Amino acid sequence: MDEAMDNVMDVQGLTLRFGGVTALQDVSIRVQADELVALIGPNGAGKSSFLNVLSGFYRPQQGSIHYKGRDIRGWPVHKVANAGVARTFQGTHLLGRMSVIDNILVGRYAHMKSSLAHAFAWYPFTYREEMRHREKAEEIIDFLEIEHIRHQPVGTLGYGMRKRVDLGRALAMEPQVLLLDEPMAGMNAEEKEDLARFILDVREFKKIPVVLVEHDMGVVMDVADRVVVLNFGRKIAEGTPDAVQRDPAVIAAYLGTKQ
């Protein structure tokens, strides 16, 4: 098979600087279709920066980002999102007063065609579109098993549930690739297990590649197909979870070395 076609995302030689600070230096990562890539590394290693570059929040100084064969480096955020790159955030950026279903419907925004004027006039096609989006949203609610909180304002939910809704909103975009930024930070063991299962389900059922930034090594080693390790903005290791765990450079980065 043609390798270029198989890569959903191909990042080459990425360098990102904030003034004198180099957040990422010459980082190259490939994400293949149907693959769960985990990005790990100590605090400040550049993991979130990397996701922010992929989703268009930061403009890198050097390097290329090919997404499905197109170079999306420098594209504005909404254009990247419309192209099918969805992400969740560290913490959650949901609309607290809106219900779960409305938050998920917000994720459908890129797919909505009716304008505000149409919505006021309530044309038949607006109505049909509303039905179609609602159906998609309900599908996601079913998939994530959150029927019971469908009409609850997101602000009243616990953290674990909010993260699930956050994932739901990302899924509502019908993404081609899903970027998850520390989805399990601050969760208890049970919530982590639940969410890990949904992330695996996303990959298995929706066949979407996932890039996961995560601190919890247990989760990463359980779910990832491939692990990329960053340290001080550089890629120091890449491979299967087992291989990465044994890599001396990784052990040194996490545990330190003898002087």
Added chain:
Amino acid sequence: MNAQTKPDTLPQCLLHNARQRPGEVGQRHKKRGIWVEYRWSDIHARVCAIACGLLARGVGRGDTVMLISENRPEIYWVEWAALAIGARTVTLYPDSSQEELRYVAEDAEVVAIFAEDQEQVDKALPTLAACPGIRFVFYCDDGGLWDYAQPRLFSLDAMIEAGRELAQREPDRIDAEIARGRADDIALLAYTSGTTGSPKGVITTHRALLDCAERLRRAVDIAPHSEYLSYIPLSWVPEQWFGVTLGMLLPLRVNFAERPDQVQEAIRELAVHVIVLGPRQWESLAAGVFRRMIDAGWLRRRLVDWGLAAGRRVHLARLEGQPVGLAQRMVCALADRLVLAPLRDQLGLKRVRVAITGGSAMSPDVVRLFAGMGILLRNIYACSEFGLVSAHVGARYDPETVGRPLTEPTPWGGAMQWRISGEGELQLRGASGFAGYWKRPEKTAEKLDGDWYRSGDAVGRTPAGELLYYDRLEHMSTLRGGARYPKQFIEVRLRFSPYIKEVLVIGDGRHDFVTALVNIDEAVFSRWAEQRSIGFTTFADLSQRPEVVAQVAEELRTVNARLDTAARVLRFANLPKELDADEGELTRTRKLKREVIEQRYASVLRALYEGAEHFDAEIPVRYQDGRAGVLRAAMRLGTVSPQPVAAGGGAAVPTRELATTGG
């Protein structure tokens, strides 16, 4: 119903409905936020398609099909499909363990398993691998099952697909199979929940199902086409009478909630006519009222108290057949407008005509509470083996009893006779009768005294001819001094306290007095502690707070006031962890497993009887992933004083007055 149209089997009822009322909606299921309707013709078509699939996959007359699923239309269809081709079914509780599943699969000679989703499939697959008799497992919810590569595991749709060729070749095959069914064919093997010994399969024929359903209908007067919410598990025989049999015989419109934890919401959306809940669910509905009352303002609390009291005065008097004055009736009508109708609406009981409880004895206080709202809660009393025994009949009955024996014959069963033996045991004969345990003739013989079926229940009889249920015969307890007392009788009364979730009463020939192990209600106490600024961390900590122990002592004292001196609970301990079915402390119907609990807390009990005030307990626990551990807790053992404790805010709790009404 005349002799010509009298169906002999359940599938014959289905066929009748499909022909007589094809366009009527028989089932509704909330899916993705919308109530999806199934008409009788749809249901019949689906059942036939599944039945063809079963035949094509080699399941036939006399085989056993196992079902393990939450209540949803598919489990009904699969059951009817199996019955249609003359197979029998055995249904497990959805939270049964892998071991239970395997035991029943081997005992019942199961050939196919219908497992709802990934959770159930995961339990069924090891059994499929280990038992050569099982041919395949099929499921209806494919979530998480996308990459299960197992040739003998497939979806319900694939099953229907497998039968499509047969269905096209012989379109009338299933209807012909249904016509071959006889009333005495075995429909179900109902496994006893195993409070005593390993589970035994009770043989249940179509005749028994139809007979019990018909007697039930007459007793509580259910109208055709009533809305009914299917909630109690199918593995519990009453659901087979209600949702399955009456659902087709009358028929009812049987509704299914979106997910099991959505039942309360579904009840409100549907405003059902007929509702059957276990005693615990009624109690939890009642506790929900109390919980919200704690949060409500002073005025609203007083208003609800007043309304319930006014309702109770009239409705209870009517229940007891006493005259009700005009003034009282007017106050009640006003209370109904202001308080009771909105309260019923809140609970989703606005249109309820038949409200039923059963399974185990229920605190009469719950019955009284709902009577106050104008909802007459009726007990039914039944056992898996003999079927329906008694029910609260008519407009006048005694809430303390389990109702009047249903002796009248039906088209499917003769008159029922009953007697109370010298030991106080209820014995029965007639009706559709006890058909025996599956492959256990010696156990069957133990339950029979000539042609009388021995229920094993200690009962009494009120002057009005209603049955008073005490306890299982073997559970009537005797203290060292020879005093006899019914533990369960005490426990149900204690359990109605909003503060107490579970309680185990202890005291036998080795003991001089009665003690109790209390599982406090975490939700209620958390809120209670919050209001009083009492800090706590875990359940273990909360349960041992001195204020909490004192409050539980108050609850016990209230109940003690209604008991004989010898039966009073003198000492108690709050358990530092919740009782858990996964640890074998409860059965799947949430009945207490006494031996297990008594053994686990033996050291605590010893300390209670020795008069200790404090005790450092070490309790073996098992985590959900199977690991074993030890829970260490510094326990504070309580003593129930005969006098009310003057200090503290105990008496100011808003729920108190409600909790003790009717006493």
